[in-house]
Amino acid sequence: MTIILKISRNSPERALIKQAALIIKEGGLVAFPTETVYGLGADALNAKAVEKIFAAKGRPADNPLIVHIADRKDVYKFVKEVPKEAELLMKKFWPGPLTMVLKKKDIIPDIVTCGLGTVAVRMPSHRVALALIKEAGTPIAAPSANLSGRPSPTDASHVIEDLLGRVDVIIDSGKAYIGVESTVIDLTVEPPLILRPGGLPLEEIEKFLKNVGKEEKSDKPKSPGMKYTHYSPNAEVIVVEGYRGGVMKKVQEIVDEERQKGRKVGVMAVVKGHKFDADIVKFIGSTEKEVAKRLFRALRDFDKEDIQVIIAEGVEEKGLGLAVMNRLRKAAGYNIVEVK
Incomplete structure (x- = not known):
């Protein structure tokens, strides 16, 4: 007990x-x-x-x-x-x-x-x-x-x-x-x-x-978070990162592809006002601090809503953004789409 x-x-x-x-x-x-x-x-x-x-x-x-x-x-x-x-x-x-x-x-x-x-x-x-x-x-x-x-x-x-x-x-x-x-x-x-x-x-x-x-990976880790898959929801996670305008377009493309397969799709957005035609869209903040604070909660909440695929917008790797992208990439099993 x-x-x-x-x-x-x-x-x-x-x-x-x-x-x-x-x-x-x-x-x-x-x-x-x-x-x-x-x-x-x-x-x-x-x-x-x-x-x-x-x-x-x-x-x-x-x-x-x-x-x-x-x-x-x-x-x-x-x-x-x-x-x-x-x-x-x-x-x-x-x-x-x-x-x-x-x-x-x-x-x-x-x-x-x-x-x-x-x-x-x-x-x-x-x-x-x-x-x-x-x-x-x-x-x-x-x-x-x-x-x-x-x-x-x-x-x-x-x-x-x-x-x-x-x-x-x-x-x-x-x-x-x-x-x-x-x-x-x-x-x-x-x-x-x-x-x-x-x-x-x-x-x-x-x-x-x-x-x-x-150093982010090691076969003999001196620290937690280096070797194994971490931070993963039940849903598949795809991270889209790169040029901001291109990221928004690519996210919607992937959403459309996944929904055509009959999958329930969620989007984790980091730019206010970005509108996506997905089953669920969660805006988790526009600053690195806001995104860091809400990231893990959002991943868990998507699971509660039976989302099958989460498409996550990447953030700039500065300040807490470096930690956010480390967690997102690991949650996605390094399933990353880069937009040039």
Whole structure:
């Protein structure tokens, strides 16, 4: 049986936080809000508890987890060294949507890192997440709180859809602020490498680190979101990107083709006023921030409306747009139509 706790995002009720933290201490699973998406947490130092995360999600055993902490100083307990670049990023961006990959100490169980010598660490900024970690008195290992491969949960209702009956507690604190997962940067290599674009735009990092590389796929991932199909609704997804005027025309062409096949078609639009003759059209925002916040919800909503094909307009890869396009392309299984 899953307990659902409604906890205020601005003033977390201590008694409810203690109730959820006790579950963590006892080796259970708690789904909790962060500023990016909801996470599914267990005591990061308890290997048996962490095993339950993989079982509840149906998560591949070689997909590492992020360790969440509530105090910058705690990072030194769990990693062997903190390079000067990491010190700088911690000072500038923690708490916040940045995860750093560093060389781990043996105190972190191998199941958390899938046997790698590195660990991904983050200090979230959401008050409920911080209160839970502090009260539990242990770092919390957590991927997104969804069934593996599904769109990430940006609201407690999404967690309930996927994980009710599979976890001990779901904390409901409303919608996530950002809507896409944290940015992950590997600081064990030179130059530092972005393993996953996310809630902290690359441009912000480049103000402090001048030479940053990008890697989006790996057979031995150091971070979530690199190897497997992710963020996928039940519907087929086709991403149309390129010249804006041409994108609108191409989207309608694909809609017409798919409807002629007898399929129910949805369009995910990012330009207000674009009109499409489709079964359902969802305008999810005209700025990268708006699109990021609404992306995963829209993918899930299309499924509820029995849409069979989703045609998504691409966005410019700047700011949060880089993370949006990363998620869209993965949701589509790289089924992309480019308009020159």
